[in-house]
Amino acid sequence: MPTRHFPDVVVIGAGIVGAACAYYASRSGLAVTVVDRGPVAGGTTGAGEGNLLVSDKGAGPELDLALLSTRLWRELAQVLPPETEYEPKGGLVVTPDEAAFAALRTFANGQRAAGVEACEIPADRLQDLEPHLAPGLAGGLHYPQDAQVQPARATAQLLRSAAGSGAEIRLGEDVTAILTGPRGEVRGVRTPAGDLLAPAVVNAAGAWGGRIAGLAGTELPVLPRRGFVLVTEPLPRVVRHKVYAADYIADVASGSAALQSSAVVEGTPAGPVLIGATRERVGFDRTLSTEGLRRLAAQAAALFPVLADVRVMRAYHGFRPYLPDHLPAIGPDPRVPGLFHACGHEGAGIGLAPATGLLIAAALRGEPPVLDLHPFRPERFPGPDRQGADR
Numbered sequence: 256m257p258t259r260h261f262p263d264v265v266v267i268g269a270g271i272v273g274a275a276c277a278y279y280a281s282r283s284g285l286a287v288t289v290v291d292r293g294p295v296a297g298g299t300t301g302a303g304e305g306n307l308l309v310s311d312k313g314a315g316p317e318l319d320l321a322l323l324s325t326r327l328w329r330e331l332a333q334v335l336p337p338e339t340e341y342e343p344k345g346g347l348v349v350t351p352d353e354a355a356f357a358a359l360r361t362f363a364n365g366q367r368a369a370g371v372e373a374c375e376i377p378a379d380r381l382q383d384l385e386p387h388l389a390p391g392l393a394g395g396l397h398y399p400q401d402a403q404v405q406p407a408r409a410t411a412q413l414l415r416s417a418a419g420s421g422a423e424i425r426l427g428e429d430v431t432a433i434l435t436g437p438r439g440e441v442r443g444v445r446t447p448a449g450d451l452l453a454p455a456v457v458n459a460a461g462a463w464g465g466r467i468a469g470l471a472g473t474e475l476p477v478l479p480r481r482g483f484v485l486v487t488e489p490l491p492r493v494v495r496h497k498v499y500a501a502d503y504i505a506d507v508a509s510g511s512a513a514l515q516s517s518a519v520v521e522g523t524p525a526g527p528v529l530i531g532a533t534r535e536r537v538g539f540d541r542t543l544s545t546e547g548l549r550r551l552a553a554q555a556a557a558l559f560p561v562l563a564d565v566r567v568m569r570a571y572h573g574f575r576p577y578l579p580d581h582l583p584a585i586g587p588d589p590r591v592p593g594l595f596h597a598c599g600h601e602g603a604g605i606g607l608a609p610a611t612g613l614l615i616a617a618a619l620r621g622e623p624p625v626l627d628l629h630p631f632r633p634e635r636f637p638g639p640d641r642q643g644a645d646r
Contacts, residue, residue, distance in 0.1 A: 262288040262423070264455040264595075264619055265444050267430050267467055269293075270300035271406055271605050272597050273459035274413035275612030280457075281420035283616045288451060289422060290444065292429035295414060296407040299461045299604065302573020303406040304484060304519070304531050306497065307606040310346040310373075310398035311504050314365040316630035317582055317603070320610045322370050323626060325400050327609035335416065339409040340524055346401030346497040347376070347384055348504075349392050349558070356393045359501045363396050372399050387493050387561045401497050403521065406605045425451075433471040433594070441471070441593030455619055457595045462539075462574040464584070464598030468633075473590045476636055477599050479539050479574035482532040483547050485555070488566045489526025497521045498558060507602065510579065512536035514547055518554035520562075528562065530555040532602070539574060575601045578636075585611055585631035586618050595619065596633040 264280060266273045269291035281287045291297070307328055312318040332341040350356040363373040374397040381388050381395055414424055425448070432445035433456060443452035458467040458475075468475035503517035514535040521529050533547040548570055556563040578584065578599035588594040595618060597611050610626070617624050 262286040262451070262453045264288075264457060265290055265451055265453045266457045266459055267291070267444065268459035268461060268598075269295045269410070269414065269424065269426060270298050270459065270461050271296065271303075271410045271413070271608040272461065272600065272611055273457070274410045274417065275608040276457050276459055276597050276615045277417040277422050277612075278413045279612040279616035280619055281417040281422040283620055285616070285619060287417060287422040288453070289414065289417070289424045290428050290430055290446060290451065291426050294426055296410040298463070299573045299575060300406050300410055302482075302484070302571055303605050304521070304529050305340075305404045305406045305409070305605055306519070306602070307402040307404060308346060308497070308603065309366070309371050309400050310348055310396070311507050312366075312603075313362060314369045316627075317607075318366065318369050318371070319626055320607050321603070323613070324607050324610040325402070327613065328402060328404070331609060335409070335412045338405070339412050340405035341402065341409075342404070342524070343399075343402045344496050344521070346398040346499075347395055348398065348499060348501050349381065349388070349395035350501045352393050355501050359396055362504070373397070374399070385495055385498060387559050388498070389558055389560055397496075403497060404605065409605070430467065430470065433467070435472070435591070439472070439591060441591060455593045455595060457597055457615055457619075459597040461598055461604065462576040464576055464596065468596070471588075471591045471594050473588060473594070474636070475584055475596060475599070475633055476579060478536055478577045480534055480536050480577040480601060481540065481572055481574055482534055482602065483544060483551065483570055483572045484529055484531035485548060485551050485567050486569050486571070487528040487530070487562065488568050490522070490528060490565065492522050493561055494520050494522040494528055494559060500554070500558065507581075509534070510581075514544065516547055516550040516554065518551050518558060520555050520558055527568065528565070534575070534602075536577065541572065543570070576604070577601050580635075582631055583607065583611065584633040585614055586628040586633065588633045590634055
């Protein structure tokens, strides 16, 4: 009789984080199957701008993760096809007045101590970097390590490479149960196509990661945080870097459920300018927020007056996977042996995906991590997030 082979690990989620987990796990010699109820990058990833940022992260565990990912993205850019549109364009954070500039300097000093390159740009030099930037700004900081990819294409290329290492990709299959044994240990997953047995499961389901945790009989308080992005008509390269005002950093760190907006403006190789993004916790409500779009357009035009008369061709939105302390859950879940989490990256998942995948692959193989996983441990939350009633 033929021998039936089972994977070593099932990765739930074919977004950028799941793709990175599959990529590094398969390259380490593990047999991987990726399962997703939709297409490649069909959730949060496909609605992302492709930000690979260190500039918006203060010194601490997330910045350490971002710096590792920065190195890994550079390595990936050498081996993945150019369709990923990796651009090491750098970021420019600008300030409206001297008080904000002083606060940004203090923030950058902590970043530099962790390994971030941050170059102060006085007001009279800002337009050397961005000729169309509005006059009257107090100054800014240039972050040469910031970069960008085309997120859906990068995800597809990571999965294609994983498949080349033996990974199986199963799309259009919803995971309806996590199979467990008599001691609660993971035995695989169930989909409408049947049971898929494996001794390990990686929850890379993004904003839906709380649902997957629940299927395994545990809790992870992942909440969706909606965001909108505007896309302009194709233009000459009027925006050279990833440009945003310093108040964006505060929006990223905020836990408020209310509508927040601080424009991040960037050009793309294809010509359109991307203008993102709003933040609000409204569950999985897909209603168009005209107020959010109005704010983004006004803020972008304030940074780049040349955009005031440019046509917006479309707007789109997605749901960031938010955890209450703004850190992702990465690593094994001691409450359910064989369950690993790789979700909750909020708006930084595309940037943090390679480091997450590398860490998950090491954990699956029982190898020591290259970064301390303690800040990202899935069991760090004491109970259900009481702010999650809007889910």
